[in-house]
Amino acid sequence: MNRAKLMVAASGRNSDLRYAVKFSAPDEFVFIEIGGRREIVVSALEYDRARSEAAHGVKVRALSEFSGNDHLSVIMELAAEHGIKEFLVPSDFAIGLGDELRRRGLSVTPEGGLFFPEREYKVPVEMDEVRRGIRVAEAGMRRAFQVLAESEIMNSGALYWAGMPLTSEILRTEIVLEFVRHNASADSTIVAGGLQSAQPHSEGYGQLYAGCPIVMDLFPRLNDSGYWGDLTRTVVKGKAPDIVRRAFDAVLFARDEAKRRLKSGVVPSEVHNFVTDYLAGAGFPTGCDNTGNYGFFHGLGHGLGLDIHEEPRVNSRNHEPLKGGEVVTVEPGVYYPQWGGIRLEDVVVIGEEESICLTEIETFLEI
Amino acid sequence: MNRAKLMVAASGRNSDLRYAVKFSAPDEFVFIEIGGRREIVVSALEYDRARSEAAHGVKVRALSEFSGNDHLSVIMELAAEHGIKEFLVPSDFAIGLGDELRRRGLSVTPEGGLFFPEREYKVPVEMDEVRRGIRVAEAGMRRAFQVLAESEIMNSGALYWAGMPLTSEILRTEIVLEFVRHNASADSTIVAGGLQSAQPHSEGYGQLYAGCPIVMDLFPRLNDSGYWGDLTRTVVKGKAPDIVRRAFDAVLFARDEAKRRLKSGVVPSEVHNFVTDYLAGAGFPTGCDNTGNYGFFHGLGHGLGLDIHEEPRVNSRNHEPLKGGEVVTVEPGVYYPQWGGIRLEDVVVIGEEESICLTEIETFLEI
Numbered sequence: 033m034n035r036a037k038l039m040v041a042a043s044g045r046n047s048d049l050r051y052a053v054k055f056s057a058p059d060e061f062v063f064i065e066i067g068g069r070r071e072i073v074v075s076a077l078e079y080d081r082a083r084s085e086a087a088h089g090v091k092v093r094a095l096s097e098f099s100g101n102d103h104l105s106v107i108m109e110l111a112a113e114h115g116i117k118e119f120l121v122p123s124d125f126a127i128g129l130g131d132e133l134r135r136r137g138l139s140v141t142p143e144g145g146l147f148f149p150e151r152e153y154k155v156p157v158e159m160d161e162v163r164r165g166i167r168v169a170e171a172g173m174r175r176a177f178q179v180l181a182e183s184e185i186m187n188s189g190a191l192y193w194a195g196m197p198l199t200s201e202i203l204r205t206e207i208v209l210e211f212v213r214h215n216a217s218a219d220s221t222i223v224a225g226g227l228q229s230a231q232p233h234s235e236g237y238g239q240l241y242a243g244c245p246i247v248m249d250l251f252p253r254l255n256d257s258g259y260w261g262d263l264t265r266t267v268v269k270g271k272a273p274d275i276v277r278r279a280f281d282a283v284l285f286a287r288d289e290a291k292r293r294l295k296s297g298v299v300p301s302e303v304h305n306f307v308t309d310y311l312a313g314a315g316f317p318t319g320c321d322n323t324g325n326y327g328f329f330h331g332l333g334h335g336l337g338l339d340i341h342e343e344p345r346v347n348s349r350n351h352e353p354l355k356g357g358e359v360v361t362v363e364p365g366v367y368y369p370q371w372g373g374i375r376l377e378d379v380v381v382i383g384e385e386e387s388i389c390l391t392e393i394e395t396f397l398e399i
Numbered sequence: 400m401n402r403a404k405l406m407v408a409a410s411g412r413n414s415d416l417r418y419a420v421k422f423s424a425p426d427e428f429v430f431i432e433i434g435g436r437r438e439i440v441v442s443a444l445e446y447d448r449a450r451s452e453a454a455h456g457v458k459v460r461a462l463s464e465f466s467g468n469d470h471l472s473v474i475m476e477l478a479a480e481h482g483i484k485e486f487l488v489p490s491d492f493a494i495g496l497g498d499e500l501r502r503r504g505l506s507v508t509p510e511g512g513l514f515f516p517e518r519e520y521k522v523p524v525e526m527d528e529v530r531r532g533i534r535v536a537e538a539g540m541r542r543a544f545q546v547l548a549e550s551e552i553m554n555s556g557a558l559y560w561a562g563m564p565l566t567s568e569i570l571r572t573e574i575v576l577e578f579v580r581h582n583a584s585a586d587s588t589i590v591a592g593g594l595q596s597a598q599p600h601s602e603g604y605g606q607l608y609a610g611c612p613i614v615m616d617l618f619p620r621l622n623d624s625g626y627w628g629d630l631t632r633t634v635v636k637g638k639a640p641d642i643v644r645r646a647f648d649a650v651l652f653a654r655d656e657a658k659r660r661l662k663s664g665v666v667p668s669e670v671h672n673f674v675t676d677y678l679a680g681a682g683f684p685t686g687c688d689n690t691g692n693y694g695f696f697h698g699l700g701h702g703l704g705l706d707i708h709e710e711p712r713v714n715s716r717n718h719e720p721l722k723g724g725e726v727v728t729v730e731p732g733v734y735y736p737q738w739g740g741i742r743l744e745d746v747v748v749i750g751e752e753e754s755i756c757l758t759e760i761e762t763f764l765e766i
Contacts, residue, residue, distance in 0.1 A: 044586075044587065045412070056587075057600070058587065058600065058707070058708070059708065076687070076691075076692040076696045076697070077599050077600050077696065077697050078600055079691060079692065080598050080691050080692075081598055081600055081601055096687060101716075121494060122495075123493055123494065123495025123496070124493040124494075124495065125493070125494045125495075126490055126491040126492070126494065126509075127488060127490065127491075127492045127493065127494040127497040127507065127509045128489075128490025128491065128492075128509035128510075128511070129490070130494040130497075131509060140494065142493075142494045142495035142498060143495075144495070201582070205579055205580060205582070208579045208584070209576055209579050209580070212572055212575045212576050212579055213572060213576070215568070215572070217575070217584055217585065217586045218584065219411075219584045219586075219620065219622060220411065220423075220425065220622070231447050231448055232444050233424070233425065233444050233445055233448055234448055253586065255586060255587070320443070320463060324443075324446060324447050325443040325446065325447075329443045329444065330443070330444050340425070341425070341426065
């Protein structure tokens, strides 16, 4: 027993640590796992709460038990106590602290892959949490649909709601208020209209207009458990131009066909490449010119859990077959600077014969 | 010019990187600074937005310019291009990537202190952002005061509001809705009543009661700039017990005397220790027994900016005199398992002759 797993992080921000101890703290603390036994060393500020909230089997120790009160000396004391000679750390472990431990004669080995490989495969209680996250995202999306349905179209094409011009900011606020009512939060919510929708990560700002796409990508995080929801819809207020309708139909087909193909044993890159090719065949090619990138230039999806983006990636670079139990987004999109973008996103649990879709809200274009 | 600063992080989560580029991205990207010139390498997904949003003087480069598309190969190409032999990295740089760079013959040196030491000293535009953050926290606090003022006290002492028993969860939601209306977010908001208030980091849950302290520690983050506000008040609905009143008076005096003492040239630990001693003399000693910690067992304050907790710390371990321009919280508190806790928090800018208080909302006990 001279090898231990080691993390030093704030579990409120580090999902590996939160996964291991099921306890969210805003400040960094030391975690070790040796011979399957887990220990954490927390400050006076967190001690009582950690004792009541940390996962069963996690030994909670007070910083005051140790003679030093910085992370380095706590770790050195733990190493001496347990006879640890080598620490296995996550690849994102702080190099400053790692170098200090090495200078003191300990071996520090970054883990090449996931620190807890099992995080990639969700147990039922985790699937339920992601499902709850998606329900919250859907509540926000329904609120957005309601606001857009209630909006009027001015002669200029500008949308008008509740006595005011309707902007991305106002619509975003209405969505996030709904998240808060469901005890979830979101620091970033995409409501991008018109040509802004051509930039997949643009949050969106300013007046919203009829007749052009409004991409809404909502990713609330549950305040209690820390799991995320993720949901994207694209709608047009009023009548959609022909090119937007055709892009919508192509992306919708691609999403649903990708959902059908994603199951245990399937290689993610093949499904991603199918989508790229299908979209190109439907008249929506991917490429780059002097105006920038166009077409489908992001991954088809990503794992979803305690991190909004986690393993496995569903993109052109992941050639590892799915095993079942992964929870992934399926979110094809096309983006053109001439008219904007369309993205449609559902979430599935990878199954043996087929995948189960956790997303329930309908997909439509015109509102 | 063979030495460069290097960061690889998501600026939406890493405040050093956000500070350097003034651009918030959800995914990791590579940053280097060589000879005072800054470059970032971003994916297609972020390229257009980075070009329009990144700070003046930051050169934005596309990942597609490079032959590899992982961070390691991008960094190796940058090193070759600029003739870099040594990278200076933040102490929290990922050890996995650092080890890979070292294996390829590059020197990787973690910075012992702050990566951008100037972050500790706020320029006026940053002070304004923190002030805005505090204004949002105050809006949330006023909403809480309003709800508590409107609440009725049942025969059992339980509070009742808007036709329902008033819980920590409901009061928290009302506060956070106010944050959202101000384009700010909070993933953690403390509303801890009764004995829960004796645990400084307890978020609080369940029924709220008259006649016992309710600690409200609000820290919203501005969605646009990423700066934080921080504000704590403790109130009692109805009449406060004598011990709670005495603790409140002692903590209020300690806070205001600490604010008066904190200025350029002053040693933070001396002010922290003054508060500990003053509170003990007022009948509120600090210590630890078989029930856990009691008294004043956290730091007096912390720097506030793009991180909710940053340098400088105002605690018993920081012996470095203040220099002026720091923005710090001043938040003494006392906590006893017998009756709960009191914490009162304002924020000041450290000045030459005196500090300027950014917090405006009043401090009172009974509501």
